[in-house]
Amino acid sequence: xxxxxxxxxxxxxxxxxxxxxxxxxxxxxxxxxxxxxxxxxxxxxxxxxxxxxxxxxxxxxxxxxxxxxxxxxxxxxxxxxxxxxxxxxxxxxxxxxxxxxxxxxxxxxxxxxxxxxxxxxxxxxxxxxxxxxxxxxxxxxxxxxxxxxxxxxxxxxxxxxxxxxxxxxxxxxxxxxxxxxxxxxxxxxxxxxxxxxxxxxxxxxxxxxxxxxxxxxxxxxxxxxxxxxxxxxxxxxxxxxxxxxxxxxxxxxxxxxxxxxxxxxxxxxxxxxxxxxxxxxxxxxxxxxxxxxxxxxxxxxxxxxxxxxxxxxxxxxxxxxxxxxxxxxxxxxxxxxxxxxxxxxxxxxxxxxxxxxxxxxxxxxxxxxxxxxxxxxxxxxxxxxxxxxxxxxxxxxxxxxxxxxxxxxxx
Amino acid sequence: xxxxxxxxxxxxxxxxxxxxxxxxxxxxxxxxxxxxxxxxxxxxxxxxxxxxxxxxxxxxxxxxxxxxxxxxxxxxxxxxxxxxxxxxxxxxxxxxxxxxxxxxxxxxxxxxxxxxxxxxxxxxxxxxxxxxxxxxxxxxxxxxxxxxxxxxxxxxxxxxxxxxxxxxxxxxxxxxxxxxxxxxxxxxxxxxxxxxxxxxxxxxxxxxxxxxxxxxxxxxxxxxxxxxxxxxxxxxxxxxxxxxxxxxxxxxxxxxxxxxxxxxxxxxxxxxxxxxxxxxxxxxxxxxxxxxxxxxxxxxxxxxxxxxxxxxxxxxxxxxxxxxxxxxxxxxxxxxxxxxxxxxxxxxxxxxxxxxxxxxxxxxxxxxxxxxxxxxxxxxxxxxxxxxxxxxxxxxxxxxxxxxxxxxxxx
Numbered sequence: 001x002x003x004x005x006x007x008x009x010x011x012x013x014x015x016x017x018x019x020x021x022x023x024x025x026x027x028x029x030x031x032x033x034x035x036x037x038x039x040x041x042x043x044x045x046x047x048x049x050x051x052x053x054x055x056x057x058x059x060x061x062x063x064x065x066x067x068x069x070x071x072x073x074x075x076x077x078x079x080x081x082x083x084x085x086x087x088x089x090x091x092x093x094x095x096x097x098x099x100x101x102x103x104x105x106x107x108x109x110x111x112x113x114x115x116x117x118x119x120x121x122x123x124x125x126x127x128x129x130x131x132x133x134x135x136x137x138x139x140x141x142x143x144x145x146x147x148x149x150x151x152x153x154x155x156x157x158x159x160x161x162x163x164x165x166x167x168x169x170x171x172x173x174x175x176x177x178x179x180x181x182x183x184x185x186x187x188x189x190x191x192x193x194x195x196x197x198x199x200x201x202x203x204x205x206x207x208x209x210x211x212x213x214x215x216x217x218x219x220x221x222x223x224x225x226x227x228x229x230x231x232x233x234x235x236x237x238x239x240x241x242x243x244x245x246x247x248x249x250x251x252x253x254x255x256x257x258x259x260x261x262x263x264x265x266x267x268x269x270x271x272x273x274x275x276x277x278x279x280x281x282x283x284x285x286x287x288x289x290x291x292x293x294x295x296x297x298x299x300x301x302x303x304x305x306x307x308x309x310x311x312x313x314x315x316x317x318x319x320x321x322x323x324x325x326x327x328x329x330x331x332x333x334x335x336x337x338x339x340x341x342x343x344x345x346x347x348x349x350x351x352x353x354x355x356x357x358x359x360x361x362x363x364x365x366x367x368x369x370x371x372x373x374x375x376x377x378x379x380x381x382x383x384x385x386x387x388x389x390x391x392x393x394x395x396x397x398x399x400x401x402x403x404x405x406x407x408x409x410x411x
Numbered sequence: 412x413x414x415x416x417x418x419x420x421x422x423x424x425x426x427x428x429x430x431x432x433x434x435x436x437x438x439x440x441x442x443x444x445x446x447x448x449x450x451x452x453x454x455x456x457x458x459x460x461x462x463x464x465x466x467x468x469x470x471x472x473x474x475x476x477x478x479x480x481x482x483x484x485x486x487x488x489x490x491x492x493x494x495x496x497x498x499x500x501x502x503x504x505x506x507x508x509x510x511x512x513x514x515x516x517x518x519x520x521x522x523x524x525x526x527x528x529x530x531x532x533x534x535x536x537x538x539x540x541x542x543x544x545x546x547x548x549x550x551x552x553x554x555x556x557x558x559x560x561x562x563x564x565x566x567x568x569x570x571x572x573x574x575x576x577x578x579x580x581x582x583x584x585x586x587x588x589x590x591x592x593x594x595x596x597x598x599x600x601x602x603x604x605x606x607x608x609x610x611x612x613x614x615x616x617x618x619x620x621x622x623x624x625x626x627x628x629x630x631x632x633x634x635x636x637x638x639x640x641x642x643x644x645x646x647x648x649x650x651x652x653x654x655x656x657x658x659x660x661x662x663x664x665x666x667x668x669x670x671x672x673x674x675x676x677x678x679x680x681x682x683x684x685x686x687x688x689x690x691x692x693x694x695x696x697x698x699x700x701x702x703x704x705x706x707x708x709x710x711x712x713x714x715x716x717x718x719x720x721x722x723x724x725x726x727x728x729x730x731x732x733x734x735x736x737x738x739x740x741x742x743x744x745x746x747x748x749x750x751x752x753x754x755x756x757x758x759x760x761x762x763x764x765x766x767x768x769x770x771x772x773x774x775x776x777x778x779x780x781x782x783x784x785x786x787x788x789x790x791x792x793x794x795x796x797x798x799x800x801x802x803x804x805x806x807x808x809x810x811x812x813x814x815x816x817x818x819x820x821x822x
Contacts, residue, residue: 098693100657100722127693158733180698256699260699260702271708281507283506286480289811290805290808310511312510315545326535344818348811397697
C-alpha cells in the first residue's frame with residue numbers, strides 16, 4: 001500500500017465535516033457506479049479473454065479511438081506499467097482532431113495487424129466519430145461483422161446501435177459511471193486486457209483501497225478533501241509533483257478527474273472548484289518550482305515518488321577533472337538521486353510555508369496503480385460532496401458543442 | 412505575423428503603466444542579453460555550419476544532455492517544425508534523473524552515429540553531469556578530442572574548463588542570457604542547426620517581432636502585461652489553450668518562462684507571481700474546460716490556433732447508420748474542425764465571463780516560431796518590470812540544491 005503523509009494541520013478540521021463527507025459517499029454509493037467497478041469488472045476480464053483474445057490473435061497493435069475519459073486513464077495505466085510489461089502490445093491513440101497527430105498515428109500502424117477499439121460514452125463525440133470515419137475510409141474497412149473493430153459505449157447510444165447494426169463486438173459502460181471515472185470499466189479493461197496488461201492486478205489494488213476506505217482505515221482521504229475544500233479560497237491551486245516521467249499521463253488523468261469534477265456551480269449557484277496542476281520531477285524543479293517557493297502562497301503541493309525502481313541504473317564512480325563538484329552522487333543509483341531530489345525539494349517547499357503532503361509508492365506495480373486510481377477517485381468524490389456540487393456531470397461544456405454545430409449547420 | 416486580439420478591457424489601463432514597462436525594458440536592454448540574440452546568433456549559425464557540419468557528417472542522431480532551460484526551448488522548436496522538416500535528424504533528450512527514461516533513451520541511440528550536445532549554463536547541473544557520466548561509462552567514450560561531444564555552457568564554467576581540458580568543441584552562452592531566455596543562443600542554435608532545422612528563419616522571425624516591438628508597433632504586448640499584472644490578485648492564473656498537439660512542448664517552454672521569471676519576491680519583499688497553465692485543444696475541452704467555464708473566475712485564457720495546416724486531412728463524406736448526428740462536419744478538413752472547436756470554445760468561455768485573448772498563427776513555419784518566442788519573452792519581461800522583480804534570476808531553487816547535497820555529504 002502506498003504511504004500517505006500529510007504535513008498540513010488537520011487537527012482543527014471539524015469532525016462533523018469528515019462524517020458528512022463519508023456519509024455523502026456512502027449514500028451515493030447506491031447510485032454512482034464507479035465504486036463497484038473493482039469487483040464487477042473482474043468478470044469482464046475473464047469475458048474478454050474468453051470471447052476476444054482467441055479471435056484477435058492476428059493483431060500486434062491496438063488503436064484506441066477516443067478522447068478525454070475515453071483515453072486518459074488507459075494512457076495512464078499503459079505508461080505506468082509499460083516498462084514492467086515488456087510483452088504488452090503496442091497501443092496508439094487517436095484522440096485529438098489535430099490533422100498532424102492523426103496522420104502521424106495512422107502512419108504508425110499496419111492495418112492488417114491492428115485492432116481498433118472505438119470508445120465514446122455518449123456515442124456522439126465529434127472527434128471520435130470523425131477520426132473513426134477517416135480510418136474507415138483510409139483503410140477501406142469492411143464494417144460488416146469486422147473482427148478488427150471493438151466498440152465501448154453506453155448501452156443504447158447511437159454508437160452502440162451502429163455497432164449492433166454491423167454485428168460488431170461491443171461492450172457497455174454502465175450508465176451510472178461517468179467518463180472520467182470509467183477507467184476501471186470496459187473503457188480501460190477491454191484495451192488493456194487485449195494488450196496483455198494484468199488488469200486483474202489493477203482491479204485488485206483498487207478493491208483493497210476501496211475496502212480500507214469504507215472500513216474507515218484511510219481517514220487521510222477525508223482529511224485531505226476537507227482540508228482542501230475548507231481552504232479553497234486561500235489555496236485555489238492543488239499541485240501534484242510526481243517524481244518520474246512515467247507519471248506524466250497519470251498526472252493528466254488526475255487533472256481531468258479533479259478539474260472537471262470539482263469546477264462547478266454549487267447548490268447555491270456559486271462558482272466553486274479547485275485547479276489541478278501536474279508537474280514532473282526533477283524536470284519541473286527547473287521550471288515551476290521557483291514560483292511555488294517564492295510566488296504567492298496560493299498552492300498546496302502533493303509530492304509523489306517511487307521508493308524502489310526496477311531499473312537499478314547507477315551513476316558511475318567517475319571523477320572528471322573540473323567536474324568534481326558533482327561527485328557527491330557518484331556510486332549512487334539514479335533512483336536514489338531522484339528520491340533524494342524529491343525529499344530535498346519537499347523540505348525546501350515546506351520551509352517556504354506551503355501546505356504539503358507526500359505519497360510514497362513502494363514500487364510501480366499493478367496493485368499500486370489500482371490503489372492510487374481508487375485513492376484519487378475517492379478523494380475527488382469526497383471533495384465534491386463537501387463542495388456541495390454534482391461531482392459527476394459536466395454541464396459547462398455543452399454550450400460550446402452547440403456553438404460548434406451551429407457554425408457548420410448555419411453555413 | 413501572428414494576429415493578436417484581446418477581448419479584455421485595456422481602455423482603463425493607466426498609459427503611464429505602459430510607458431513604465433516600455434522604459435524599463437529599454438533600460439535593461441543594455442544589460443539583459445536575450446534581446447540581442449536574434450541578431451547576434453545569425454553568425455553563430457554560419458559558424459556551426461562551417462566548423463562542425465563537415466566534421467560531424469557521421470551522425471544521424473543528436474543526443475541532448477540538458478534540463479530546464481537547456482532542453483525545453485529546443486524541444487519546443489523541434490516539435491513545432493518537425494513535420495515541415497522531414498529531413499531533420501532525430502533528437503533524443505536526456506533530461507530527467509529518472510532511471511526508466513534514461514535507460515529508454517539510451518536504448519534509442521546507436522552510439523557510433525550519435526553526437527552528444529551537453530548543455531548546462533552553470534556547468535554544474537547535477538542531473539546533466541550524472542547522466543553525462545553514465546553515458547561516458549556506458550558507451551566507453553574516449554573524451555580526448557572527441558568529435559562526438561559538443562559542450563554549451565557559460566564561459567569559464569566548470570563544464571567549459573572540463574571541455575577545454577579534453578579539447579572538446581564548445582560554445583558559449585552569453586553570461587547575461589538566463590537559461591529560460593536562452594533558446595535563441597548557442598543552447599538552441601547548435602543542436603537545431605546540426606539537426607538540419609532552418610534556425611536562421613527562426614531568428615529572422617524573432618528579429619522582426621523585436622523590431623516591431625521597439626518601434627511601438629506591438630503595443631498589445633505591453634497592454635496584456637499591464638492587464639495581467641494589474642489583475643494579478645483577481646486572476647492569478649494564466650491559461651494558454653493551444654489547438655494542436657505540436658504546441659505541447661511550446662506550452663511547457665512558456666510555463667517555465669512565465670512561472671520561473673515571475674514567481675518572486677518583489678522589491679518590497681512581497682510574494683508575487685502569476686501561475687501559468689498550458690492546455691491542448693481539443694483534448695483539454697474534455698478535461699479542464701468545465702473548470703474554466705463554471706469554476707471560480709480566477710483565470711485568464713489565451714487561445715492559440717493555426718489558420719492553415721500543411722496537412723489537409725479530410726473528414727470523409729461518409730454517413731453511417733445511427734451516426735448521422737456527426738455528419739455536420741462531413742467533407743470538412745480536420746483543420747477546419749479543430750479551428751472551429753477553438754472558436755466555439757473561445758466563444759463559450761467569453762460568454763462565461765472569462766478574460767480572453769486570441770493568437771492566430773497563419774501557419775507553423777520558422778518565422779512564426781521565432782516571432783512567438785520573442786513575443787512570449789517580451790511579454791514576460793514587461794510583466795516582470797511591472798511586478799517590480801528581477802525577472803532573470805531564480806533564487807528560490809538554490810536552497811533545495813543545498814539540502815540535496817547535504818543528504819549525500821553527511822551520510
